[in-house]
Amino acid sequence: MLQQERLQIILDMVSRESAVQISELAGILDVSESTVRRDIDLLDERGQLRRVFGGAVSVQPAAKRTIIAREQGMAEKNVMNVDEKRAIAQYAASLIEDDDFVFIDAGSTTSMLIEYLTNTRAAYVTNGIRHALRLSERGFKVYVLPGQAKSLTEVIYGALTVESMSHYEFTKSFIGTNGIDKEKGLTTPDIEEAMVKATGIRRASRPYVLADHSKFGSVSPVLIAPVGDVTIITDRCPDAAYQKLTTIEEVKA
Numbered sequence: 150m151l152q153q154e155r156l157q158i159i160l161d162m163v164s165r166e167s168a169v170q171i172s173e174l175a176g177i178l179d180v181s182e183s184t185v186r187r188d189i190d191l192l193d194e195r196g197q198l199r200r201v202f203g204g205a206v207s208v209q210p211a212a213k214r215t216i217i218a219r220e221q222g223m224a225e226k227n228v229m230n231v232d233e234k235r236a237i238a239q240y241a242a243s244l245i246e247d248d249d250f251v252f253i254d255a256g257s258t259t260s261m262l263i264e265y266l267t268n269t270r271a272a273y274v275t276n277g278i279r280h281a282l283r284l285s286e287r288g289f290k291v292y293v294l295p296g297q298a299k300s301l302t303e304v305i306y307g308a309l310t311v312e313s314m315s316h317y318e319f320t321k322s323f324i325g326t327n328g329i330d331k332e333k334g335l336t337t338p339d340i341e342e343a344m345v346k347a348t349g350i351r352r353a354s355r356p357y358v359l360a361d362h363s364k365f366g367s368v369s370p371v372l373i374a375p376v377g378d379v380t381i382i383t384d385r386c387p388d389a390a391y392q393k394l395t396t397i398e399e400v401k402a
Contacts, residue, residue: 150178150179150180152188155178155180155184155185155188156188156191156192158177158178159174159178159185159188159189159192159198159205160192160197160198161393162174162177163198163205163206163207164207164390165331165390165393167206167207168201168204168205168206168207169204169205170203170204171185171186171189171203171204171205172203173204174189174204189204189205192205193205196208215328215366215367215368216367216368216369217327217328217338217367217368217369220301220302220338220339222301222302226256226257229257229363230361230362230363230384232402233361233362233384233385233402234257234258234261234359234361235261235402236384236400236401236402237258237261237359237360237361237382237383237384237400238258238259238261238262238264238265238359239265239400240382240398240400241262241265241323241357241359241382242262242265242266242267243265244321244357245266245268245271245321246268246271247268247270247271248270248271249268249271249272249320249321250271250272250274250317250318250319250320251271251272251273251274251319251320251321251322251323252273252274252275252314252317252319252321252322252323252349252352252353253273253274253275253277253280253284253322253323254275254276254277254322254323254324254325254345254346254349255275255276255277255278255280255302255303255304255305255325255342256277256302256324256325256359257325258325258359258360258361259277259280259323259324259325259359260277260279260280260283262323262359263280263283263284263287266284266287266289269288269289269290271289271290272289272290272291272292273289273290273291273292274291274292274293274294274314274317274319275291275292275293275294276293276294276296276304276305276306276310276345277303277304277305278298278303278304278305279303281293293305294310294313294314294345295309295310295313296308296309296310296313297309297310297341299342302339302342304342304345306339306341306342306344306345307341308341310345311344311345311348314345314348314349314352315348315352317352318352318354319349319352319353319354320353320354320355321353321354321355321356321357322349322350322352322353322355322356322357323357323358323359324346324349324350324356324357324358324359324373324379325346325358325359325360326346326358326360326364326373327364327367327369328364328366328367328368328369329358329360329364329365329366329367329376329381329391330365330366330367330368330376331376331388331390331391331394333368333372334372334373334374334375334376335358335372335373335374335375335376335378335379336367336368336369336370336371336372336373337369337371337373338369338370338371339371340371342371343371343372343373346373346374347373347374350373350374350378350379351374355380356378356379356380357379357380357381357382358379358380358381358382359382359383360381360382360383361383361384361385362383362384362385362386362387364383365383365386365387365388365391366387366388376391376394376395377394377395378395379395380395380396380397380398381395381396381397381398382398382400383397383398383399383400384399384400384401384402385399386399
């Protein structure tokens with residue numbers, strides 16, 4: 150491995166982990182610890198990291214996370230970042246092809262997706278209460294998942310919902326999330342809603358998360374899936390480090 154390649158790997162790890170050990174780097178890079186020390190010394194001289202005893206640390210302050218434990222209702226979500234959500238939804242709708250079998254998760258951005266749907270040869274499955282009504286009113290073929298109804302987020306969820314989804318193979322799924330974090334992954338406040346979202350991701354050949362820029366750096370209590378399990382469609386990704394974890398598709402609001 151060339152030195153420049155080693156240097157980039159070291160920088161990537163420091164950026165991701167904030168701190169790394171020489172012994173760990175030596176094993177990953179398959180070189181001696183003395184070689185790693187020289188590489189770290191060089192990067193320290195360049196000001197790209199800071200050498201410490203036994204390893205190196207980032208010169209950048211750790212990114213701040215916003216912790217979101219409170220669950221927002223649809224009325225509140227529907228008035229937030231409206232232009233950004235519309236741009237995301239319009240782009241997402243353009244991805245649906247003839248004969249697709251699509252899961253549309255409950256949520257405010259996925260709700261806007263329905264406004265831009267034009268493909269009547271695709272079939273749609275949803276756990277969104279209003280989603281199902283609007284899809285049906287517009288003449289689309291729609292299947293409604295069974296389960297418990299929740300008025301706050303207008304969602305159908307629970308063990309029955311997840312069990313029903315296990316019988317489907319979606320070509321595409323469009324999932325909402327409350328938070329996106331490099332380390333903590335995709336998160337949401339409710340454990341049962343998280344299970345439905347996670348199943349929608351696992352059962353799809355191409356799972357997408359629809360999320361405006363405000364979701365990045367936010368963490369809710371329950372994990373849905375790692376960031377790398379999905380393609381994220383957003384108006385703006387505020388941290389280039391996410392590009393190394395998964396595919397980010399940015400659309401202009």
